[in-house]
Amino acid sequence: MAMSTRCLLAFCALLLTPTAAHAELNVVATLPDLAALAEVVGGDDVEVTALASPNRDPHYIDPRPNLILPLNRADLLIVNGLELEIGWLPPLQVAARNGRIQTGGPGYFDASTVVQPMEVPTGKVDRAMGDIHPGGNPHFLYDARQARRVVGALAKHMARLDPQNAADYARRAAAFDAKLAETTRRHAERFAALPDEKRRVVTYHASLVYLFDWLDIEEMQTIEPRPGIPPTPGHTAQVLSTMKAHDIRLVVQESYFPRKTSETLARLVDGTVVVLPGGTRFDEGEGYLAHIDDLVGRLYAALSK
């Protein structure tokens, strides 16, 4: 009895020994944009890994088992949410054997819970409508205003997990928020100066609605007849007549969507296809602001031509 009590105490003492490396939070973000935001807020206090690369459609990331390793060690998992990662993240989370980052766990942060979602379906969602996300359009990271919300909430979450460095998280988030606010204003003003007829475009997938809301651009139609359904000849003909009727010469899409139909349409109206980077090149050291400036710059150059 006495012996086992002593063993138990020794065991507890072992558990309670603070680990030296605890100053650093292991952060895993599903998307490179979220990783870039986490790195700004976390600075030297965090080690950030992005699961998806920016040149792949975030709906369709291969759940390669090597992604389980960073998830296994993570103190904080940042997801985009609104079911964007539903096709690949859940089994990785289970296989990670890490209670902290399970949905609803202390180290689970769903960025979509702090933004203002667009295109939230009001009626019944039916698959015949295509790949509708029942909680709203998940592509909010193209909008610097939504990124501001994420940054603020992220600082709070990191401060909760690592209270010792709370002041640093708050300070970095506040500084970055000011930069994001400036970026938001600067680009919005630039686009506001464009004449109305230059602010109409056609896109491939309905993934740019937040960007267009921020910069006041009108998406006249998508080349996909319904979200996630590849273009059909009948619908493409309809898009062409829309483009002709409104004198639209610009097709906007991300690099990872098919380009054939977009290029055909652009050729038929004597216009161009603007290919936007789908995410921050986090692995190459690019930051979120540089990514947004690049993305918005490409769009502006094409629109103002």
Added chain:
Amino acid sequence: MRAMRTILTVLLAAPALAAAQTVDQAVLDALSAGLAADLGPATAPQTGGPAGNSNPDISLILDVAGAWFDGEPSQLGAHDPQSTGFNLQQLEMHIASNVDPFFRLEANLVFSEFGVEVEETYGTTLALPADLQMRGGLFLTRFGRINPTHPHAWRFVDQPLVNGKFFGGEGSRGLGAELSWLAPLPWFVEWVGSATMANGACCARSFYGADDPGVETPADLLYTAALKQFFALDDAWSLSWGLSGQFGPNASGNGNRSEIYGTDLYLHYRPANSPDREALSLQLEAMYRTRQVPSDRLADYGGYAQLVWTIDPRWEVGARYGYVSGLSDDPLDPGWVEDRHRASGQITVYPSHFSRVRLQANRDDRGDAVTWAGFLALELLIGAHGAHTF
């Protein structure tokens, strides 16, 4: 353990930090207030739709096929189209949800025309310490690559021959417990060990099979061990390599035992920046089986290789070759003396993520007879679309 440590650290340090935290909280609150003034209040989105958030994910998968055979059909898989005409391969209902922060529950109920079967139902731990994970219940053992998966994840209409002959029509599965461990190495290494009931003609035919002598000692159980490794060769190339073994008693009495050894390889290529999500995959599995029978030891082997090209999100083509050796005087398959070769080709169209139509042709050479077969299979999925594992 770590959570407890964190909590205690926080509690112990609380008095010292209290002052500092109030200041930080003020900065954070000011940030939120500034955001709200600039952008308006954030509204939390409603996820999961009006059905509510706490319902489990439920999906229903229908597999039906029209089949044609130019001779005597002899398909080994319980979900394979079995005869010329229309076949209900299965109607599978998959239900899954986290139970609490510690467990996840999954169930696969399979409906046939005249009954329902609980194919799998098991709990998985979510937060065991030391990178361990347990499963308990009725589950497909993690032998090789194809065995743990369901027809929905298969690239061909029917099960590989070797799985049918060695494990049974429904693959290797049983009631039991499994422990797996993620090794703390720079690349993915997972060890898996399970103990399951050794009976069932459908799912442990090389062991007790249709016999059910009961469990008297641990030697009456079926043990499965597997080592899974994954190598991300680069951004586009992936390689999985597995080793598996299965050990248990067989039905020939006298404490006779059977053993199955297997290795599997999966090479996957998906280039970055391919807007068509083009991919090429090569999958190989080989198995070797020995069985003690009265006054003899039987040994046979088999395997398959399949190559699948995903052309774009809509189209896919694949070729597969399978082989299993035959034995004279095999008490389990008395008529199966000759080696059997089967070559298959398939072309599949995916109108969306939730439906597929697959056309497949088989040339099945049983040594004494060659049978040609053609399948036109339709799969439809409604409800939650569970993510696939790699």
